[in-house]
Amino acid sequence: MTKRYASSTDVANLAGVSQSTVSRCFGGDTKVSPEVKARVLAAAEKLAYRPNLLPRIMLTDQSKIVAFVTGGLHNPFYSRVLEEFIKRLQDMGCQVMVFHVESDDSLDAVAPRLSGYRVDAIVSALSVLTDTALEQFTKLGIPLISFNTRLQKKGLYSISSDNMLAGQLAARHLIEEGGQRLAFIGGPDNNPANIDRCHGFTKEAQKHGITPVILNDEFTFAGGARQAAKLFAMSQQPDAIFCADDLIAMGVIDTLWRTSGIKHPDTLRVVGCDDIPQASWAPYDLSTIQQDENAMINRAISILEKIYADTLEEEDGQYMVECHMVVRSSSKTGVLLPARTI
């Protein structure tokens, strides 16, 4: 590959000044005489000079790059979070490098790059942060912010919703609305958020003498559809379902549409979790537990700012964000069915 860029030395030669002077012209606040500066700028323009940021990284041990590790952007929750992160970090003068991790294996490919590019911090937006993965990350010695998975270890920062509360709120609401046969459809059963939501839900239901049916699948539309089919085939169909995320809930509702398996839709109450934009779309009008995304993102950003300011404190380690019920019609009047079959 041929030489792509002119260096400050090239510019210096053309302008007849020293390399340091060129550096000063682009550095900002140092003093350069107007005539010289003009000459340098002209030379730079002619050579299409673009300052290289990499040497600075080596000198300062700061790349201004934050790694965002995701397991899937198909979930609108995560793509929104990512977008917000990018905007905020960009304003802070930082870049976002996004990595995709599907399994612990793919981590082996990713880990060396995180350190290789000297990213200043890692934001894990993995729905499942396994112990292996966690260890891989921590071994790198890079500050790790875990989004959605609660962690205890010190030196690690975790931000999550109060997922137990989410489950409790859902159960309480569904029972208040008249639900008697409760069900939970969740994501992977090794996912901490899923576990907490399920636990909070079950505990609250049991307070009312109800033991919910529990099914786990993926955090996807398809997962919801699959498990709903199972539920609707049961002899005692549930009349109130809490889904561990909105996509699952939508998959459930879709299955209902397609099969019309429930004769009296008014009696099926569905609650999701996340409050993604699609939840408020009219045909679903999904009651859901709203995660305070903004609070979560704000928190993550504030930790990043502290990392850059080098003012992190012990108590910054764990952060739990409140969540609350957003009541829409999917749990009040039940799930709607179309006027005619498709």
Add this chain to the structure above:
Amino acid sequence: MTKRYASSTDVANLAGVSQSTVSRCFGGDTKVSPEVKARVLAAAEKLAYRPNLLPRIMLTDQSKIVAFVTGGLHNPFYSRVLEEFIKRLQDMGCQVMVFHVESDDSLDAVAPRLSGYRVDAIVSALSVLTDTALEQFTKLGIPLISFNTRLQKKGLYSISSDNMLAGQLAARHLIEEGGQRLAFIGGPDNNPANIDRCHGFTKEAQKHGITPVILNDEFTFAGGARQAAKLFAMSQQPDAIFCADDLIAMGVIDTLWRTSGIKHPDTLRVVGCDDIPQASWAPYDLSTIQQDENAMINRAISILEKIYADTLEEEDGQYMVECHMVVRSSSKTGVLLPARTI
């Protein structure tokens, strides 16, 4: 900021060898005696040595970083594309740095970073690539791949659907289905894809003696909802709508649900564009023009491969991907209404 990482020199000192030897141990194919290598690896382990990739970038003029410039990940089309890109590039040994650009202003902040981090290529996934933006990018001298916006200039690579065809297909289909009063709801009227879709749609409609109503807004759900409200308030309501993307179409259908303004939903046919996952969700069951996303991504990846192999040819400049109609019920039996109002 304190020194974060051990360097190859640190490892060399501890292992009692020269820095070059350490380099060789991590470099791969060069010869190092087993005993020495073991000693070096042990020292590296003890110091938690992570090779720094940045010097290599300076030496080779290759960062293995590809910039992905987006205007919004809320659109599932783009978040899917991004995810796919990340996966594919990761397999190629490359990283993706994502930048968010909302206006030509925010470009000024982004442009110096693209060159500053020495990204090897820029993928623009902007829905609107303005002339100013284009110029900013090209000035950097970095290979530019425009996703969705057709470009003529040489040295630039563009990949797009055949958007004229998309419009034609939609018009033909809607008319075949009995549509007589056609409407088009599009995104920004400076967006090339939007212009082409509108043009193809209008031309085909006129062949059949129909002049469609044309409305433009944003490429969002909200935009569709807004314009639908206008349409439904017209004295002569349209009976067939082509929306320039699926989100718009879903916004239209939602407005219909909420207002129940159209008395006989069987007579309203809606077609979208993109075929995002949500399009096949039961309540919408949206007929749409499927963009061959995979073909587009494959093409982009193949250009990137050529960039890395330095084998780009003249004819790689422009690429247009076929698209085709996916017929679902929103255009066949019309848009569904719920069994009862919400």
Add this chain to the structure above:
DNA sequence: TTGTATGCGTTATCAT
């Protein structure tokens, strides 16, 4: 096989 020396493009320090 291993060590020495040089260079990549900056910024910062020191001297002029």
Add this chain to the structure above:
DNA sequence: ATGATAACGCATACAA
């Protein structure tokens, strides 16, 4: 105000 020099961490050509 400007120039010379060192340093960041690595890879490579060359010497041993």
